[in-house]
Amino acid sequence: MRRHALAAIFAGLLCLAAAADPADRLADPAQEARARAIFADVRCLVCQNESIDDSEAELAAELRKVVREQVKAGRSDAEIKRFLTDRYGEFVLMTPKLSWTNLVLWGGPFLVVVLGAGLLAGRLRNRSGEIELSPEEAERVRRLSQTDPT
Amino acid sequence: MIAEVGSFALVLALAFAIAQAGLSATARARRSTVLAAAGEGAAVASFAGVAIAFACLIHAFVTSDFSVANVAANSHTEKPMLYKVAGSWGSHEGSILLWCFILTGYGAAAATLGRGLPQGLKALMVAVQGALGTVFLAYTVFASNPLARLAADQIPVEGRSLNPLLQDPALAFHPPFLYSGYVGMSVVFSLAVAALIEGRVDAAWARWVRPWALAAWSFLTVGITLGAFWAYYELGWGGWWFWDPVENASFMPWLMATALLHSAIVTEKRGALAGWSLFLALGAFTFSMLGAFLVRSGVLTSVHAFAVDPRRGVLLLIILGLTSGSAFALFAWRAPKLSPGGVFAPVSRESALVLNNILLAAATATVMLGTLYPLIRQALTGEAISVGPPYFNLTFAPLMATLAIILPAGPLLAWKRGDLQGVGQRLWVAALIALGVGLATYALVSPRKALGALGIAIGAWLVVGAFVEILERTRAFRVPAADSWRRLTGLPRGAWGMTLAHLGLGVFVLGACCELGWKGEAAEALPLGGALDVAGYHLVLETVGPVEVPNFDAERAMIRVSKAGKPVCTGEPDRRFYPAGGQTVSGIALCYRGASHLYMVLGERRTAPTGTPIWLIRAYWNPWATLIFLGPVIMALGGLTSLSDRRMRLGVARRARPEPLEQPA
Numbered sequence: 001m002r003r004h005a006l007a008a009i010f011a012g013l014l015c016l017a018a019a020a021d022p023a024d025r026l027a028d029p030a031q032e033a034r035a036r037a038i039f040a041d042v043r044c045l046v047c048q049n050e051s052i053d054d055s056e057a058e059l060a061a062e063l064r065k066v067v068r069e070q071v072k073a074g075r076s077d078a079e080i081k082r083f084l085t086d087r088y089g090e091f092v093l094m095t096p097k098l099s100w101t102n103l104v105l106w107g108g109p110f111l112v113v114v115l116g117a118g119l120l121a122g123r124l125r126n127r128s129g130e131i132e133l134s135p136e137e138a139e140r141v142r143r144l145s146q147t148d149p150t
Numbered sequence: 151m152i153a154e155v156g157s158f159a160l161v162l163a164l165a166f167a168i169a170q171a172g173l174s175a176t177a178r179a180r181r182s183t184v185l186a187a188a189g190e191g192a193a194v195a196s197f198a199g200v201a202i203a204f205a206c207l208i209h210a211f212v213t214s215d216f217s218v219a220n221v222a223a224n225s226h227t228e229k230p231m232l233y234k235v236a237g238s239w240g241s242h243e244g245s246i247l248l249w250c251f252i253l254t255g256y257g258a259a260a261a262t263l264g265r266g267l268p269q270g271l272k273a274l275m276v277a278v279q280g281a282l283g284t285v286f287l288a289y290t291v292f293a294s295n296p297l298a299r300l301a302a303d304q305i306p307v308e309g310r311s312l313n314p315l316l317q318d319p320a321l322a323f324h325p326p327f328l329y330s331g332y333v334g335m336s337v338v339f340s341l342a343v344a345a346l347i348e349g350r351v352d353a354a355w356a357r358w359v360r361p362w363a364l365a366a367w368s369f370l371t372v373g374i375t376l377g378a379f380w381a382y383y384e385l386g387w388g389g390w391w392f393w394d395p396v397e398n399a400s401f402m403p404w405l406m407a408t409a410l411l412h413s414a415i416v417t418e419k420r421g422a423l424a425g426w427s428l429f430l431a432l433g434a435f436t437f438s439m440l441g442a443f444l445v446r447s448g449v450l451t452s453v454h455a456f457a458v459d460p461r462r463g464v465l466l467l468i469i470l471g472l473t474s475g476s477a478f479a480l481f482a483w484r485a486p487k488l489s490p491g492g493v494f495a496p497v498s499r500e501s502a503l504v505l506n507n508i509l510l511a512a513a514t515a516t517v518m519l520g521t522l523y524p525l526i527r528q529a530l531t532g533e534a535i536s537v538g539p540p541y542f543n544l545t546f547a548p549l550m551a552t553l554a555i556i557l558p559a560g561p562l563l564a565w566k567r568g569d570l571q572g573v574g575q576r577l578w579v580a581a582l583i584a585l586g587v588g589l590a591t592y593a594l595v596s597p598r599k600a601l602g603a604l605g606i607a608i609g610a611w612l613v614v615g616a617f618v619e620i621l622e623r624t625r626a627f628r629v630p631a632a633d634s635w636r637r638l639t640g641l642p643r644g645a646w647g648m649t650l651a652h653l654g655l656g657v658f659v660l661g662a663c664c665e666l667g668w669k670g671e672a673a674e675a676l677p678l679g680g681a682l683d684v685a686g687y688h689l690v691l692e693t694v695g696p697v698e699v700p701n702f703d704a705e706r707a708m709i710r711v712s713k714a715g716k717p718v719c720t721g722e723p724d725r726r727f728y729p730a731g732g733q734t735v736s737g738i739a740l741c742y743r744g745a746s747h748l749y750m751v752l753g754e755r756r757t758a759p760t761g762t763p764i765w766l767i768r769a770y771w772n773p774w775a776t777l778i779f780l781g782p783v784i785m786a787l788g789g790l791t792s793l794s795d796r797r798m799r800l801g802v803a804r805r806a807r808p809e810p811l812e813q814p815a
Contacts, residue, residue: 043536049394051538054387094538096523105523105537109516109545116508124496 024061026068035071038080039064041094051094153218156206156297160247163199163254164287166192170257170280178273186273190261193276196283197251197258204238204251207296211238217305220244220296225309229317236322242446242462243296245325249442250286252326252333257283260337260362267358274344275337282336285469293465320380328373328400332438334366335403338410339435342428343477346484351424356417359431361793363414366434367407368789374400375782382779386736386751388671388770390778393542398521399441402514406434409510412503420500420565422491426507432481436474437514443470444521495567502560502568509553516545554608554659557652558615562622580618584611595668602667609663612656616649647792654784661745661777670771675756675764685771687748688712689721694752694765702726704737707752707765711741718743723752745776 026032039053044060052060052067063084070080084092096102174189176182207220211234216222224241225234239248257279264272290296341359345351377400382390391397410430417427443466494500520537528534558580562573588607592598621627623645624637670685682689690710697704706724710717721739728735741748753766 041538041540043538049392089534091534091536094536095540096535096537101527101531101533102523102535105519105541106545108519109512109549112512112515113508113549116504116511120501120504120508123490124494124501 024064024068026072028072031071032068034077035064035068038067038071038077041081042067042084043092043094045088045092152206152209153215153297153299156203156210157295159199159202159206160287160291160295160297163196163203163250164284164291166196166199167254167280167283167287170196171277171284172280174273174277174280178270178277181270183269186269186276189273189276189280193254193261193280193283194258196280196287197254200247200251200254200287203297204247207244207247208235208238210297211235214309216307216309217299217302218296219298219300222300222306222309227308232319232322233317238296239325241296243290243294245329246286246290246294247296248325249329249333250283250290252329253279253286253336254283256334256337256362260340264358268348271341271344271348271350271355274347275340278340278343279336282340282473285473289465289469293462318380318384320376321384324373324376324380326373327369327376331366331368331370331373331407332400332403332435332441334362334369335407335431335435335438337362338366338407338431339477342431343480346428346477346480349484349487351417351428351488353418353421356414356424356427359427360411360414360418363407363410363431363434364789364793367404367411368786368793370400370404370407371782371786371789374404375779375786379779382775383738383740383749384735386738388669388749388751388768388772390665390775393520393539395521396445398517399437399444402517402521403434403437403441405510405514405517406430406437409507409514410434412506412510416500416503417491420492420494421489422494422500423504423507424488424491425485428481428485428488430507432474432477436470436477439466439470439474443467492566494565497563497568497570499560499563499565499568502556502563505556506553506560509549513546513549513553516542516549520545551604551608554612554655557612557655558618561619561648561652576618576622577615580611580614583614584608597668599667602663605663605667606660609656609658609660612659613653616653616656619652620649643795644792647788647790647795650788650791651785652788654781654786654788656781657777657784658781661774661779661781664774665772665778668773671768672770673753673766673768675758675766677758677762677764680764682767682769684748684769685773686713687718687769687771689750689767689769691765691767692720694755694763697724702728705752705755707767709739709750709767711748719748721748721750723750725752725754742776745774745780747772747775749775 026035036053040051042052042063044050044052044055044057044063046059047055047057050057050060052063067080067084070083075083081093090097096105098106170189170192172189173185173192177185177189207218209215210218210221211225212231214221214225214227214234216225220241220243221237224244225237229237238244257276260279261276264275267275338359341355341362345355374397377397378390381392381397382388407430410427410433413423413427413430416423443463446463446466492500520541524535524537558577559573562576563569584607587610588603591606592600592603595603620638620641623641624634626634629637672682672684674680674682676682676691678691678693680691682691688711690712692708692710694705694707697706704724704726706722709721709723711719711721719741721741723739724737726735726737727733736751736753739750741750747770749770749772751768753768756764756766758764
């Protein structure tokens with residue numbers, strides 16, 4: 001009973017299926033929760049865009065076993081992920097690395113915001129003086145700005 | 151015979167589409183009303199041709215005519231009627247025919263309805279629509295004819311059936327809605343190209359664009375929601391959005407269309423952002439076509455991509471490059487000459503809408519990069535990377551949260567120069583309520599989740615903000631109640647539509663954050679009589695028995711659910727085996743508890759060490775999951791309400807006095 005309740009709580013943000021098989025579960029719920037969190041970030045390499053947490057493929061089951069063993073052996077998340085990327089390449093992780101080669105990926109959305117804000121600011125600044133001027137007023141502004149020392 | 155009639159009608163439709171493009175373009179060049187009317191007639195004829203072809207394809211599916219290759223590959227005599235009909239658009243060829251059917255349908259509608267448009271603009275729009283029809287119909291006729299026959303010695307006795315995962319009511323109606331959304335953007339695209347050629351984009355243009363954009367956007371919203379709902383209860387993972395490339399492909403045009411709906415308001419009311427609105431109008435359909443290409447070309451790996459064929463992928467890429475490439479080239483050439491329109495202060499409704507557009511554009515960029523960057527990087531360097539949900543959670547979610555935070559202020563700001571203090575005075579109650587809800591969630595709901603509570607606060611802010619907006623419009627509590635009532639009933643439908651759409655977003659955010667934050671999960675291998683607990687519910691596996699139905703073999707479990715000793719409901723999840731395709735699919739059971747769901751899945755049968763059979767049972771507690779699907783439905787209703795606004799029809803009302811074809815310069 002208590003174990004199920006804990007599992008439910010630890011499941012938290014994870015929403016998934018295949019990995020929940022009770023036959024493979026680690027005895028320690030905290031370790032199991034850690035393993036599940038790692039599963040969600042590991043791609044099932046032979047599947048169509050699924051994490052090993054979702055996939056019922058054999059390779060996914062094997063990878064889950066590997067991760068669970070390493071969690072049980074007390075290795076850290078970073079160590080386990082490094083082990084996986086050393087073996088299978090960057091492709092195995094669902095979260096792309098924050099690296100220079102991925103600059104476009106991570107920086108792109110930020111760039112769009114900056115660019116958009118810049119354009120908006122430019123437009124607001126350039127045209128804020130032109131609000132609602134009649135031709136006479138515009139002429140006066142022109143004369144005044146000519147005599148102005150700045 | 152009927153299949154041949156269909157093929158013939160399809161070729162006729164192509165001929166009419168070519169005629170439509172040619173006649174209408176010449177009509178514009180020679181300023182001839184006769185040719186323009188002929189072009190419009192060709193548009194209707196082209197639609198009729200595709201409709202006949204489509205009816206023939208449905209007939210072939212309904213009668214299980216396996217001499218038609220597409221039917222043999224995708225149907226089965228024992229399939230229920232609904233899925234026989236839906237099977238006609240379930241395959242690559244059929245879906246492209248559906249695309250053409252809707253494309254020419256929109257073309258015919260635009261040709262017959264758009265009578266308020268200046269005739270030059272309209273003739274050009276019909277011509278562009280005809281060109282689009284030509285390209286897609288030519289692709290259908292020459293590269294993907296759904297009515298092609300098999301050679302006599304290859305005709306099978308039985309069909310290969312539709313993928314069982316696709317045999318589902320939500321999915322049967324998913325493509326028609328989705329495509330009505332995708333392809334609805336074609337009218338917006340054509341109007342944009344026509345306006346670029348004419349060199350005039352003004353308030354009137356924006357007014358003509360909005361109803362089409364609204365209709366397409368509403369369809370797309372419903373289509374995406376149906377897809378998400380299908381994934382939710384058919385895939386059996388308990389999730390509803392996976393940031394899968396195919397989902398992203400449908401989400402990008404939606405984001406673009408949402409941005410367009412907002413920027414077109416600025417163009418209509420203030421004559422500003424004309425260039426940007428044009429850009430979005432072109433972009434929305436480009437992303438629709440990009441989606442069609444990505445899903446069919448095989449460049450993506452996805453749970454739900456079509457059977458792939460690289461040769462067709464290349465053709466679709468060429469179509470995409472030709473149509474969008476030339477449209478954007480035209481844009482680059484003509485857009486700099488457009489008038490920048492009215493000016494506005496930093497604090498104004500215009501600024502708020504521009505901010506909305508910046509954030510939506512950035513969100514589109516996020517989704518696009520997440521979808522395409524892995525492909526590009528692999529093509530350039532040969533290294534493969536994965537971009538999964540964590541990336542989108544880190545980039546998309548903050549952008550949308552920012553958008554949601556500024557959203558309720560937008561409609562309360564005045565045009566040109568807004569009054570931030572005034573907005574603050576009107577919204578402080580809403581802000582206080584949202585803050586209170588967020589804090590209460592953080593303090594009281596266990597387990598404690600800061601991000602979940604923040605999401606709930608944002609959802610509450612949107613919902614309360616929508617109500618404040620209506621109260622403001624009616625001056626409630628500031629004028630006598632009767633006055634407020636009169637104002638309320640006199641509100642234009644466009645205002646109701648906007649409020650509904652914003653309310654729907656709030657409802658969705660509440661549901662999504664609650665579900666993501668406090669989902670419960672349990673899985674256990676149970677013998678008969680075994681029990682499992684999730685989120686306070688006690689599930690007992692009562693019986694498991696075989697079910698024999700014509701279309702599949704199944705094993706069905708009966709699970710009795712109780713809470714604190716009191717019976718709540720019974721769930722009957724099943725596990726189906728489709729002999730025709732050799733696939734096993736889980737049929738989930740949902741137990742509705744208010745807006746929350748108890749989601750039950752029957753897994754494989756095993757044998758316990760003691761020799762008794764056990765079944766893997768998974769159960770999820772999905773709090774407020776109904777709101778995830780209800781929210782977008784409210785948004786789409788908002789779109790339709792807005793569409794029924796009288797102002798949207800003003801263009802039509804003007805038909806009493808036809809304008810001369812020559813336009814004032």
